[in-house]
Amino acid sequence: MALIELRNIDQTREAKDILKDINISIDRGEVFAMIGPTGAGKTTLLRIIDLLDIPSRGRIYYDGVDVATSEKARLKLRRRMAFVLQKPVVFNTSVYDNVAYGLKWRGMNTQQIREKVNAILESTQLTEYAKRNARTLSGGEMQRVAIARAVATDPEVLLLDEPSANLDPVSAGKIEDILTGIIKQRDVTVVMATHDMAQGQRLADRIGVLVNGEIVQVGRSNDIFFSPTNREVAEFVGMENIIDGVVVANEGEMTTIDVNGTVIEAVTGYSPGEDVSVCVRPEDVTVALARLSSSARNSLAGTITRAASSGPLCRVEIDCGFSLVALVTRRSAEEMGLVKGTQVFATFKVVSIHIIRRR
Amino acid sequence: MDDLWGGFLKALELIYTFDPEVMEIAGRSLYIGLSSITIGSVICIPIAALIHFNQFRGKRLLVSLIQTFYSVPTVVVGLFVFVMVSNAGPFGGLGILFTPVAIVVGQVLLITPILLGLIISALRGVDVTILDTARSMGAGRWQMATLVIKEARFSVMAAVIMGFGRAISEVGISLMVGGNIRNTTRVMTTAISLETGKGDLEFALALGMILIFLALVVNIVMNRIQQR
Numbered sequence: 001m002a003l004i005e006l007r008n009i010d011q012t013r014e015a016k017d018i019l020k021d022i023n024i025s026i027d028r029g030e031v032f033a034m035i036g037p038t039g040a041g042k043t044t045l046l047r048i049i050d051l052l053d054i055p056s057r058g059r060i061y062y063d064g065v066d067v068a069t070s071e072k073a074r075l076k077l078r079r080r081m082a083f084v085l086q087k088p089v090v091f092n093t094s095v096y097d098n099v100a101y102g103l104k105w106r107g108m109n110t111q112q113i114r115e116k117v118n119a120i121l122e123s124t125q126l127t128e129y130a131k132r133n134a135r136t137l138s139g140g141e142m143q144r145v146a147i148a149r150a151v152a153t154d155p156e157v158l159l160l161d162e163p164s165a166n167l168d169p170v171s172a173g174k175i176e177d178i179l180t181g182i183i184k185q186r187d188v189t190v191v192m193a194t195h196d197m198a199q200g201q202r203l204a205d206r207i208g209v210l211v212n213g214e215i216v217q218v219g220r221s222n223d224i225f226f227s228p229t230n231r232e233v234a235e236f237v238g239m240e241n242i243i244d245g246v247v248v249a250n251e252g253e254m255t256t257i258d259v260n261g262t263v264i265e266a267v268t269g270y271s272p273g274e275d276v277s278v279c280v281r282p283e284d285v286t287v288a289l290a291r292l293s294s295s296a297r298n299s300l301a302g303t304i305t306r307a308a309s310s311g312p313l314c315r316v317e318i319d320c321g322f323s324l325v326a327l328v329t330r331r332s333a334e335e336m337g338l339v340k341g342t343q344v345f346a347t348f349k350v351v352s353i354h355i356i357r358r359r
Numbered sequence: 360m361d362d363l364w365g366g367f368l369k370a371l372e373l374i375y376t377f378d379p380e381v382m383e384i385a386g387r388s389l390y391i392g393l394s395s396i397t398i399g400s401v402i403c404i405p406i407a408a409l410i411h412f413n414q415f416r417g418k419r420l421l422v423s424l425i426q427t428f429y430s431v432p433t434v435v436v437g438l439f440v441f442v443m444v445s446n447a448g449p450f451g452g453l454g455i456l457f458t459p460v461a462i463v464v465g466q467v468l469l470i471t472p473i474l475l476g477l478i479i480s481a482l483r484g485v486d487v488t489i490l491d492t493a494r495s496m497g498a499g500r501w502q503m504a505t506l507v508i509k510e511a512r513f514s515v516m517a518a519v520i521m522g523f524g525r526a527i528s529e530v531g532i533s534l535m536v537g538g539n540i541r542n543t544t545r546v547m548t549t550a551i552s553l554e555t556g557k558g559d560l561e562f563a564l565a566l567g568m569i570l571i572f573l574a575l576v577v578n579i580v581m582n583r584i585q586q587r
Contacts, residue, residue: 089492
């Protein structure tokens with residue numbers, strides 16, 4: 001049985017639909033990441049799961065029990081969870097007292113609290129700050145206090161709302177290391193929100209993509225990353241080339257797709273006449289000055305419309321009847337003289353193409 | 360001008376030599392003022408928390424009403440308490456008219472709106488994420504209220520200091536329901552008023568300086584606490 005089950009959850013605020021018909025089951029011990037752009041409704045959903053807000057419609061089951069009961073019962077359930085907010089929030093008191101608060105509220109005695117807090121402070125590398133006012137710490141340190149405070153109560157469910165979003169890369173890395181440790185060492189179910197696909201992939205067992213208040217795809221991280229089921233997910237996971245076309249032929253799944261008069265070959269089960277989008281990652285596109293003699297089925301002639309360097313890589317935009325983005329090393333771009341106006345051939349293999357049906 | 364300077368020097372002497380009468384009056388003022396602010400705070404902090412944490416019809420109106428009473432004239436409160444505790448009044452049987460108790464009752468009534476209004480504002484000033492965090496950590500209603508009051512402690516303390524200032528500096532209530540009786544209900548403000556009327560400027564100035572000195576001490580203590 002799922003530990004947390006959301007059924008047909010809607011949330012409306014000021015006549016605006018924030019969440020639409022959300023259905024998710026999260027198993028005990030699972031790390032579930034909700035990814036999606038800012039404003040997709042991730043925080044709203046986490047607040048509903050933590051029973052802080054009541055949804056406009058739908059039911060939440062915790063361990064099979066409907067939570068739509070008294071505030072007292074909700075408080076009891078809430079005490080089995082912990083929530084780390086996106087903005088590091090600490091109380092205006094010492095780091096030690098911050099971590100001790102939840103334990104005090106649960107009626108633990110001073111000795112138990114001291115042992116527990118000291119252990120948590122050590123595991124989150126905060127021992128040296130124990131007596132300092134938490135408000136005087138840096139953002140990363142404050143977020144560590146917030147995480148320490150959350151896990152101090154031994155929650156069954158840990159809710160994380162973009163825990164490293166507002167931090168510098170070093171602090172963010174530290175937070176992620178601490179979270180990885182918590183996930184490995186504790187028997188805890190984690191539901192996290194992130195707009196960072198890579199973070200979701202690193203930490204989560206399963207990912208749900210939330211776009212405009214709707215869960216558009218749920219699956220293992222590789223499924224989401226390599227096989228997005230619709231355009232929004234494809235855009236979100238970095239499929240920069242999403243080219244609309246129509247299937248014109250399909251022979252034994254070897255499909256021919258017409259894109260504004262240019263033909264692309266792919267392997268898919270879609271039938272002729274179906275509107276599809278061809279997704280190709282920029283890193284899967286090879287750029288050559290002459291047509292390559294290779295096994296790759298798609299080699300399209302085009303003209304570079306833009307070439308921009310970013311670190312060791314160069315992002316090349318090619319007009320081949322439609323715009324196609326390729327990612328090459330800067331050294332290759334320089335050696336080949338890839339500049340605006342250069343005539344090139346863009347080549348990509350059939351297996352690097354992912355096809356989605358257009359709605 | 361010479362009179363004033365002479366009065367100032369004499370006042371310093373009265374303070375420096377711990378003149379028994381000056382000290383007695385200053386002590387009584389402090390005692391009554393501190394009693395009023397303590398009772399007022401004990402009453403107002405929980406009520407302010409109740410108003411802040413509960414949503415009910417007329418809440419805005421209530422807060423506006425409270426704010427309107429910030430500047431209620433002390434003589435009006437004095438008159439009200441006088442009517443209530445005089446022999447003919449509903450609480451006449453208590454026999455507290457012209458006692459320090461009546462002054463304390465009047466001062467508590469006087470400072471209640473300021474305390475309530477400013478504490479409600481102080482609680483409102485606490486970031487909503489603090490509340491969310493406390494709720495998510497499983498805080499009950501009173502645990503949450505206590506936390507928020509602690510978070511707002513400096514603003515709450517500022518409200519308390521303001522209330523204390525208003526209590527110790529008022530003259531209308533002390534005069535009307537205290538009666539300015541020597542050795543019983545004479546406080547600094549009523550004594551200043553009386554002595555100025557009598558032309559004893561030194562005594563009045565000495566008390567005035569003590570009043571300002573007390574305000575200074577209270578401010579320094581407050582600043583020290585805030586810097587901790």
